[in-house]
Amino acid sequence: MRRRVQFYETDAAGLVHFSWFFRYMEEAEHALWRAAGLSIHPPSSDVGWPRVAASFEFQRALRFEDEFDVHLRIEEMTARTIRYSCELKKGDDRIASGAMTIACVRRTPTMQSIEIPSEIAERFADE
Amino acid sequence: MRRRVQFYETDAAGLVHFSWFFRYMEEAEHALWRAAGLSIHPPSSDVGWPRVAASFEFQRALRFEDEFDVHLRIEEMTARTIRYSCELKKGDDRIASGAMTIACVRRTPTMQSIEIPSEIAERFADE
Amino acid sequence: MRRRVQFYETDAAGLVHFSWFFRYMEEAEHALWRAAGLSIHPPSSDVGWPRVAASFEFQRALRFEDEFDVHLRIEEMTARTIRYSCELKKGDDRIASGAMTIACVRRTPTMQSIEIPSEIAERFADE
């Protein structure tokens, strides 16, 4: 996923605020799902995907109007969770590397861990 | 409502990004509702309050860690809408003045304008 | 400018939070500047463009993964200000219409209104 830094993503230090990297990672995740013919949050679904863990290590800063690439891939899929790794690059420079684990839940009446529906798991099996 | 500027609210110009003023105004709105014993978005309600219009004029800038006050009041309540006016001040300096109109809707199956429930209207009648 | 709704732009009502429309408008503004060969915030410039006024009227809601178009144009350019109008559409449906006025300032030592530099004004003269 190619992306350009927006002005509202910068902070008074003149850099992209670090919280945005987590949003970039999630944008790439949802693009990955769309590329697999899926939406992570379809209108009337009771299945949800809360985040269990998320982390980033920051090597270089991004600034207003910088163009960068977000490379996301599935590192591991268990019966109930998916773990991604993520790399941000600006040209050949590594900007940051992250990871995120999500869990499959039934959303009502209260969030409860469930197995990933097979029609979803199969879409990602070939990755 | 007294508020302090957070770092993630600033942008690369060193000022609070203008989109945040609309969020400050909404924070003050929800505080006003709580002060009236109400939540604008209770867990299991089918009544919603989409924004119909919102505007701000900006007189001065806010910077990181500035403390400021948000004064919000109801300017007009009709059968189906509420119109607020809003003023941001830092000490005696006027920072910005805004306005917002919200409409009462039934959220499902599709958003549809309804009359403001009397138990809500009454809470604001004395303001 | 074509844009897709990101998940972090939605709120608990299931809709795009209204503060995002102001960011969409600004994204389109900066794209317009880039199309004119300009950056609104070049790395070492002392010229700034604070927002003087911004407003939106909301006709329809946007939801997660909706695709929409942002049409922005310069309505008026004076010696010291630029006024834009903005329209958001999803297909043929009008979603929202906005306006924004920005002023040209020298940023240091304190923000002070100045005339728009001719090399900038000329780039927009033909619009």
Place this chain on the structure above:
Amino acid sequence: MRRRVQFYETDAAGLVHFSWFFRYMEEAEHALWRAAGLSIHPPSSDVGWPRVAASFEFQRALRFEDEFDVHLRIEEMTARTIRYSCELKKGDDRIASGAMTIACVRRTPTMQSIEIPSEIAERFADE
């Protein structure tokens, strides 16, 4: 630090978007600095504190208007870095636990790692 969930912090799943936890952690950081008589980003300073790493594990969700506490403390201070740990609780329920490492840099001409100024290190020495 006590905090209430704002509406714009929620997403279409009805929960606080995970990116906000990183902002809550940073709010608590800056409050910690203020309590020590410091600002992490004073107006005319050339010293900066970019984030080197940030992570969260999420145990429970937060919803609109929930009140919660952010407990942040310095786990380690080296000559050039500070490492925090962070815990979010709602009443007695653990919501999430995080960590963040920041580095001290000279911001111009390009960000370069420096030793933490003694007048800052001393303020945190007794923590």
